[in-house]
Amino acid sequence: MSDSTHDLPPGSGLPIAPRGDRPLLTELDPRTKKRYAAERRFKALGLTAVCIGVLCLVVLVSSVLRQGLPAFTQTFIDVPVYLDPATLDPDGNRDPEQMKSVLTFGYQPLIAAGLERALDDRGLGEQVTADEVAGLISRGAAAQMRDYVLANPEKLGETIDFNFVANGRVDGYLKGRVTMESAALDSQISPEQLQLVDKLRDAGLIEKKFNWAFITGPDASGNRPEAAGMGVAIIGSAYMMLVVLVLALPIGVAASIYLEEFAPQNRFTDIIEVNISNLAAVPSIVFGILGLAIFINWAGLPQSAPIVGGLVLTLMTLPTIIISTRASLKSVPPSIRDGALGLGASKMQAVFHHVLPLAAPGILTGTIIGLAQALGETAPLMLIGMVAFVRDFPDAPPAGLFEPASALPVQVYNWTQRSDPAFVERASGAIIVLLIFLVLMNTVAIILRRRFERRW
Amino acid sequence: MRILTATASALALAAVSATAASARDQLQVAGSSTVLPYANIVAEVFGENFDFPTPVVQGGGSSAGLKNFCQGTGENTIDVANASRQIREKEIKACADAGVTEIIEVQFGYDGIVFASDINGPDFVFTPEDWYKALAEKVFVDGEAVANPNTSWSDVNPDMPDQKILALIPGTKHGTREVFEEKVIMEGCEASGDFDKFKEAAGGDEDAAEDACMAIRTDGLSVDIDGDYTETLAKLNNDTDAIGVFGLAFYEQNTDKLQVATMSGVTPSVETISSGEYPVSRPLYFYVKKQHIGIIPGLKEYAEFFVSDAMAGNGGPLANYGLVPDPELAKTQKAVADEVTMGSGS
CATH class of the missing domain: 3.40.190.10 (Periplasmic binding protein-like II)
Structure with missing residues (x-):
């Protein structure tokens, strides 16, 4: 800023000013007032900037929470179903292999009949057709029932109480997304069905409860949004993070130790350094194109597999890890190295026994932040076939790394493309889960830094 | 650090052996985003009802799907391409150049x-x-x-x-x-x-x-x-x-x-x-790589299941989602069952 003597009123630059000319300390002269005003303006601007940022965050998080929290509860209907042996086991010898010839289409009518009977018992089902009754239950219910029957063939002929997921529109009605007015216009549900839902709720057959299947279950098609879950996506993301951690951490740390401690300072290492910094700024989609060309087309790795996603994200995370590792190695004071060397340690001993352990908290923090960044990355995954409809869970690693899987951010993208409005809620729910993971990872990074960081 | 290196090398070794050993056992489908929801529905019900794994379905658009389809044969190429238009002469030629000579064209309904x-x-x-x-x-x-x-x-x-x-x-x-x-x-x-x-x-x-x-x-x-x-x-x-x-x-x-x-x-x-x-x-299609039938398990079963009356017929799950069923579905079913390829005269 400007010279301090310059700011004072004329005459005050003298060592001893005449008493009458000297301004009182309690009274501010115009220049000081101006400077203080400028400071206040700056503070106000800064505060506004912070407020705008916080406001945006609040709006974003609250809209995601408002839309997404309902996804964690789901409407279920209790239906007693008579397992009719004539339909489900036409051959009559209770052999699951033969019973597989009855597809889910054969189970559907039994479920509808079961619900209808339950309604008749309570005198509720007069003004609705059989189709309308069947429409209350998710289309995935038949598969749930078929799995049960194939696993327990001896139960045929009994009436079993099933707890089925309700249709997405019924669920939407209980969550306030679907109203009587919208149902009147909706080709998927009618107001009569919703009135029936009200009666069922009064009778205690319909209830909303926590929806574990949303977190652990696989994705579902557009015909049954109520059954869609993100289990495969969570596993796919976890596998990719595993690959990134196992590859990027050792490679990144080794590269930084060499560059920081051993490499001679010459033009060659300068070029490498500049390149690493540039690599950190390369748009992530470029890594996706690279992954498609190298890992899939050239190396022949399978499409949609977490290993390819992991490799691509490793490339993306490496610069972040290298830069943070080098910074934390640099922050270890040279006296530590000198001390070790002075006592006769080799350079390698000095690095691995003294410098690296002291730099570890910084390295871990950088790694976790790099991983969090990779976890939320979508663009490169779109090019390597991770944006796919995958319902089967991959096996345990290492074999599972080569099987198709989805990823969390990709699942969000996928759900926003679907036509059924119930998927909007699912997409926001998946965003919440993704945000929780990111917050957890960043918290761990902060805790590590707080606990183990040493200041010199 | 030593454990980490060991894990990394074990992983790399496993990677190499797994690539060599694994034969792909799930179907790969890609293509038109209009067909995508229908293919998702079919894949889901197919996986529930048969012992084959659920097919993996990708979108990306008709042209991208057919381009990927025509890259050749083998495990690294997709088995089925979805399209919201008919395959073009140019694409058939590209397919043939890459060795994909036997393509089964299946028209399963209208949009x-x-x-x-x-x-x-x-x-x-x-x-x-x-x-x-x-x-x-x-x-x-x-x-x-x-x-x-x-x-x-x-x-x-x-x-x-x-x-x-x-x-x-x-x-x-x-x-x-x-x-x-x-x-x-x-x-x-x-x-x-x-x-x-x-x-x-x-x-x-x-x-x-x-x-x-x-x-x-x-x-x-x-x-x-x-x-x-x-x-x-x-x-x-x-x-x-x-x-x-x-x-x-x-x-x-x-x-x-x-x-x-x-x-x-x-x-x-x-x-x-x-x-x-x-x-x-407009009619909607999917194209099946006949050369993969018998190699990739479940490919023919998937195609047959897709056009079966229970799926693509009136009142089926696809019609329920908005697909207009093909009045000549029976003919399509027969063509799929007989594995009639394009350009084989029928």
Whole structure:
């Protein structure tokens, strides 16, 4: 800023000013007032900037929470179903292999009949057709029932109480997304069905409860949004993070130790350094194109597999890890190295026994932040076939790394493309889960830094 | 650090051995985003009912899917390509060059293209001619080809409401766009008599006249939507004057927010489209790599299951989602069962 003597009123630059000319300390002269005003303006601007940022965050998080929290509860209907042996086991010898010839289409009518009977018992089902009754239950219910029957063939002929997921529109009605007015216009549900839902709720057959299947279950098609879950996506993301951690951490740390401690300072290492910094700024989609060309087309790795996603994200995370590792190695004071060397340690001993352990908290923090960044990355995954409809869970690693899987951010993208409005809620729910993971990872990074960081 | 290195090398070793040993056991499907929801539904039910793993289905568009399909044979290429249009000669050739010589073409149903607007807006009754006059870059006024002067639907046709023209049409990479141009704009151009005038102006060149007919105005009254139909829906919600062009299935899921216009006096529905009364529809296809049958488990079963009456027939899950069933499904089923390839004469 400007010279301090310059700011004072004329005459005050003298060592001893005449008493009458000297301004009182309690009274501010115009220049000081101006400077203080400028400071206040700056503070106000800064505060506004912070407020705008916080406001945006609040709006974003609250809209995601408002839309997404309902996804964690789901409407279920209790239906007693008579397992009719004539339909489900036409051959009559209770052999699951033969019973597989009855597809889910054969189970559907039994479920509808079961619900209808339950309604008749309570005198509720007069003004609705059989189709309308069947429409209350998710289309995935038949598969749930078929799995049960194939696993327990001896139960045929009994009436079993099933707890089925309700249709997405019924669920939407209980969550306030679907109203009587919208149902009147909706080709998927009618107001009569919703009135029936009200009666069922009064009778205690319909209830909303926590929806574990949303977190652990696989994705579902557009015909049954109520059954869609993100289990495969969570596993796919976890596998990719595993690959990134196992590859990027050792490679990144080794590269930084060499560059920081051993490499001679010459033009060659300068070029490498500049390149690493540039690599950190390369748009992530470029890594996706690279992954498609190298890992899939050239190396022949399978499409949609977490290993390819992991490799691509490793490339993306490496610069972040290298830069943070080098910074934390640099922050270890040279006296530590000198001390070790002075006592006769080799350079390698000095690095691995003294410098690296002291730099570890910084390295871990950088790694976790790099991983969090990779976890939320979508663009490169779109090019390597991770944006796919995958319902089967991959096996345990290492074999599972080569099987198709989805990823969390990709699942969000996928759900926003679907036509059924119930998927909007699912997409926001998946965003919440993704945000929780990111917050957890960043918290761990902060805790590590707080606990183990040493200041010199 | 030592543990980490050991894990890394173990992982790398496992990677090498797994690549060598693994034969892909799940189907890979990619292609048209219009077919994607149907393929998802089929894959889901297929996985539930058979001992094969659930097929992996990707979107990406018809052209991208067919390009991937035609990259060759082998485990690293997809088995089925979904398409909202027929495969082109050029693509068949590319396939043949890469060794994909036996392709089974399966037409499994129709997709209707509807014109939908906000449910609280006025009703619209369209003819192809209205759309041509509303969206063409140049129209003939008093024998002169001039830049389209129409800005309101009542300019186009005095019977229509005085609402500004704002059309959300699929972008050029969509298969829907092609059908829209052919079956609506081109029809309208011919019906209005402008086609003959363009032809005359171009000295009898039909291709030039067609291009002139199908040129869409670029002054902002027609907006290309390159994303998915969800983007069109979001724009429709924001601007109640807009009229969106998209698939029937998408409308069926959102009937509480949208209303559809009639085209040439016919309301679009599964019935009117399958009977052929509603003019704007197109067949949907998927293409099967016959060379993979017997190598990739479940490929033929998937194709047969896709076109079975229980899936693609009337009242099946696909029709329920908005697919218009093919009246000649039985013929398709037989062709799939017999593995009839393209160009084998039948």
